[in-house]
Amino acid sequence: MEEFSDIKLSRREFVMVGAASVSAVAVPAGAATPTTQRTPASMTPVAANVSFVVNGQPRSLQLDTRTTLLDALREHLHLTGTKKGCDHGQCGACTVIVDGRRINACLTLAVMHEGAKVTTVEGLGTPTRMHPMQVAFVKHDGYQCGYCTPGQICSAVAVLDEIRAGIPSHVSPDLNARPHASPGEIRERMSGNICRCGAYSNILEAITEVAGSQS
């Protein structure tokens, strides 16, 4: 089990502390209280245990209840493929797949996912055994700086699953007909993933190729 107090200061947090804006992550070690202890209206951090399966591996963590799934993945499990962009559910860089569904890892607490199956970009493929979507992003140059890419890829994999499951979208002309992976459908369904470099046309080509090879 990873300990609640096992929090190391990253360079970024060190800079924040140095600037006298103490981040919530930088709580003093040993300040953890047991799960059952109630400390209402207190500034004392509260710890809780959570166990879930990440990329096929069971993981147990003791975390500050405030820890988002995103921070649990990045700061505690050191799976830094999943990115923190806006941290407010607006950019989609933190998209991961939980129990088969894509979600914003920044807008959910880790402790809410007891028993869940989490897939991050690291779980989709490896550099030597890439997922077809990863292969297609490389082939079509579906990125420039690459920061949004893990979220784009997780989202894209889930989008094709959603289309296969018959889930309609805002641009589906007939709600009662099966949707197809048309460019319009893919654009609409990917609208929760922002790319500041503007690689959208190449991202669309990559997803379209994978959709075509699967159909």
Added chain:
Amino acid sequence: MNPFTYARAHSPAEAAAAAMQSPGARFIAGGTNLLDLMKLGIETPTHLIDVNGLALDKIEATPQGGLRIGALVRNTDLAADARVRRDYSVLSRALLAGASGQLRNRATTAGNLLQRTRCPYFYDTNQQCNKRNPGSGCAAIGGISRQHAVIGSSTACIATHPSDMAVAMRVLDASVETVQPNGARRVIPIADFHKLPGNTPHIETVLERGELITAVTLPAPLGGTHVYRKVRDRASYAFALISVAAIVQRDGTGRVALGGVAHKPWRVEAADAEMAHGPTAVTQRLLDGATPTTDNEFKLQLVRRTLAAVMMQEKGAKS
């Protein structure tokens, strides 16, 4: 974010009772709105009651021929339900017009109803806001108010309700089912569920302390053509400037509700009676007594034009 204790609820009544016992408690389901606001210090709960484990995630037929939608049914699942797509397509369309795929996978039916306004002055803790800090004033009045309410607002608040789903539920005359901390249950018509701001814009619904939404029920299908037309600054993933939810029957009668214009989904039953007289007559009744700002008076004409487009779409669909 302030620290908080966390517990998982095991029954709706237990959750409501627990919320009553802990003054700083909030329920959490999808968390897509609450956590965002907690990060900004706008919501500061000291205890979170996780209701995700409650068995409130089913969509069931009611004896009256309608549907009972569990409070925890995710927006994606509600929009994709075959019965909703077939018989209440205005609701599917409204849900699909909102948020992103990732957010709809988490956001719940009850949480969507309880969404808080996206007024930028509410979100900026350096600004005056009677909703966030009662009695502090409203920086939106006299501020940049392009997105704000044009009707039903007050001198204390001109915020709008951000939900698309709630506008469709208003046009469908849905009902909200709740359980109270003493275990009692009640049914609240959607028309009465959200409040206008008045002098207490921080009180947004008629829910009492600890009261938990358990379901939303839809009456038997109304037939007709269902339309949800949302006008926004981007083609996708943006809140409405205005939206129109309409159900139009073959004889030209029908009903209409608006989003993006008021502190709650906006419907005036007397305006429904004008449906046969065209979009201008309906808009006049719907927005009678409007008090727009110079920034958002365009919304009045936008409502009329969008309604005209919706009614023409229905005529085209018939021919």
